[in-house]
Amino acid sequence: MYGTYHKETTMAVLRNYPADLDPRVIDVIGRVADKWTMIVLDVLSEHGELRFSKLAQLASGISQKMLTQTVRQLERDGLVIRTIHPVIPPKVEYRLTDLGVSLAEALCGVWVWAAHNVDRIAASRRNYDNRSGD
Template sequence: MSEEKLKKYICVDNCPVRNVISHFSGKWAMLILCLLAENGATRFSAIGRAIPDISPKMLAETLRSLEADGLVRRKVYAEIPPKVEYSLTDLGGSLMPHLEGLISWAMENFECVITNRQRFVTNS
């Protein structure tokens, strides 16, 4: 991206890049999106079991945020006990090739990043 294009957004209150990316770049959102891409429609409890470190409250908040952005669909079945499934929308699916590229980069460069962090802490 050109510097000129970036400058166009830097001072904008509603920067499209920051606004959109901030919603799926958090600690849990990318994991949830990847899980739904891999598994298809998934129940809340199954997502929680697949990501054991996430609290139910944080899982619910993250799913609500992704649903609000139109990346995740929440389907409620008229059953007792209630059954709710989450899946990617077409918009969420269109994001996945881009996330997969970022994930590949992170996996390839993880050791280097960790080494640099440790070196930085040591030299600080």
């Protein structure tokens, strides 16, 4: 395929379109499969309604920019409700919708898996890196 005579690369070209994975589902997965998205959802599901700054404190290491961007996407996708209280100084609260709660539940299994297998993964990495270091 790719080589001197092959003018296109993305493997969509040689594929006979297996119709295996629905592109709309892929798109949703692309949104969900994001580190900050998963962390924000997890924090909100554990702590309930939170203000911006509190959410920032609990979502380990996130920058303001990414937090704003992440919650905006979640709001757009109907996973989070953003409530603006018109006071000075500003007060904005975030909480999961029912849809957001259902996603958080689905993601829970992944968090449990990760917590349960941290050591195994770390061991595998050490092993791999040692073999490479020959």
